Amino acid sequence: MNQMKKTFQEMLRYPSAIAGLLTVAFLVGLAIYAMVAIPYSQALILWRGGEDIWYQNPKFAAPAWFNNFTKLKQPVSFVMKESDPGIEKVVVPGDQNTSRITITYSFDFSYDAFPQEILLYFDAKYKEKQPFASIYWLTPDGREIRIADFGVDSKQTFRVSQDEKLIRRLGGVAPMEGLFVGEDGQTPVKGVYKLVVEGVTFEEGSDLNAEFVFHGNVYGLFGTDHQRRDLLVPMLWGAPVALAFGLIASLGTSVLTMIIAAMGAWYGGWVDELIQRITEVNLVLPFFSILVMVGTFYSRSTWVILGVTVLLSIFTGGIKAYRSIFIQVKESTYIEAARAYGTGAGRIIFVYMIPRMIPLLIPGVVSSVPAFVFLEATLAVLGLGDPVLPTWGRLINDASVNGALYKGLYYWIMSPAILLMVSGLGFAMLGFALDRIFNPKLRDL
């Protein structure tokens, strides 16, 4: 305990160690927050979900905070449901069980670009006669545009920009421009717009509701992708996956390497020889291609890949380095004493030899975490990522497959890349500092 306290105090002397610690703490916090805010099963559903879950979001929308830095403000997406402010619903009963329903959606539009789409998701209640709806558009400069009239099914989606009649009525202009454009024919008019749905129902108990969905060009904290998914989900969930993969892989690899090296050094003879030969063969094996083969033929599950990674990384250069130290440790007097009073091999290896090496182990574990985090991302970029899990590498893969860099959708690739970079750097800096603390030889260099 005292030792740990001392180590910790020493760490505070290195600015890079503090920075590294803070980043790692931030990542752990992010991971915990992700797991609490979006439970695992829900994250999977959200990530696998298609239009039915994400219909409210626009495609390829940049993060909403971009507007704070640009001169041209892009319209922000929003949704208006029943009883939200901005919606006024008036029901006037008429003769013979008919009733007249007027729903007015008013919203403030003060942006410099046209939105992507306006949708109405109708929800009508009726038995036989379906209600009838006419939709009007009121602009701030006092124009009134008729959008469409139609009978409403019990569940119906109306896409304003795809209404052929409206396009004709607007003189061939795309509706999203035609509805917003001002006198100059270039820029949208700013102010309060109103969309009015005038419905008539023909039965008792028949009702008409509609959800108003406005697809702007920006959305949320991290924007959306080609499947309208909110990138917040993979950005958050990338943290626990990356941390788990990196930590388990590096811890598993280092601990197993150390145990095997200790066994080789202790038993000597053919055991040692075998370990040495396996290491030499393994060093020439193309590690990554083998991972690719496993990923293609066997399973793309992150956890299978993790296991193979650990297995393949045990017999590498590290085993030789540990062995050379263990051979020295083996000859030291306290081991000789242990042997003299008849301690078994297992006890000597696990209780006397390995604990001596823990100061070497800790920096090694920490500084090899980034390599594994990036390995997972690398596999994902190759298209071998876990098909189910939302990860940062998967985001980069999606983005590069969909040509995010060419289309200028930088946010899509940059936000996971920056998080990857931050996590890699955090662990690397911490590892560097720990290395110096535990190996005083390096300190002066």
Added chain:
Amino acid sequence: MIANMGGYVDTIMRSEIRERITQSVLANKAYQDMPPETRKKIAEDLILVEEKRLKLDTPVAIRSFNYLTNALRLELGRAQNMTSDNGSRTVRLILLERLPATLLLMGSSQLFLFFSSIYFALSLSRNYGSWLDRLVISLSPTSAAPSWFYGIFLILIFSAVLKLLPFGGMVDAPPPDTKFGYAMSVLKHLILPGASLVVSAFFISIYNWRTFFLIYSSEDYVEMAKAKGLPARDIERQYILRPTLPNIITNFALLLISLWTGAIVTETIFLWPGLGITLYRAVGLFDIPVIVGSTIIFAYLLAITVFLLDFVYALVDPRVKVGA
């Protein structure tokens, strides 16, 4: 054994044959009216024949040996979906025609990396403790990220925003007519992928070698040489670089091995028509012979790298004697 992966390839091949034949039987119009049991029977028979043809029924030991000789002779079989540029389906041709591009990219960037980082490391160890030295130390954790990662940033900066260099590929389309123009075009396309490979390993190798040089420059014989008043350049060459070279080369070999890995994705990101992108396409098309074949080729490249380094050892270090 490399080619067979401990019998793993057998399982893969068996399941691949099963899937291919079941599919073809299902798709065959002539069998469509038969009851499912008969169709299943036909498929099973065909699978047995195919397994026999590929000698999957012979013992593993003999087969391993066969695979080994086949792999050594680069007889990698025929691809399922991919073709080489001249339309051949031979995996060997598909892979070998991609090899020069990979070697060009890796060779140029690795040589540049090696010499430039040794040069920088030497000059840093001379000015040990300067702000440049500290800057390099504090930048060395950046090497935790693989090269493709820097590739993305480089594309973003130089291609997307500044529009100075091409996004990817190896030559302009259409390729220039003159040989010189062609070479210049390749060079222009080489800059970004090469730079990303160099950047990803630059600081960590400078840091490692600088530490080596510092350790060696406090040896007694270096002090002695300094005391004799030898010029700094001679001391560096004769007394520091000479004994550290074997260490440097070992480090470099390990670095190379990890870089081969990174190169696969770097090529994919930059659409560089090398082995890596072929592997990427094979993964996408699920073309098993090509994936297995490229693994073998990568194994070869690694083995050749290590083999060549052994010779370089003997050249730079007279203490290493062949046959001693």
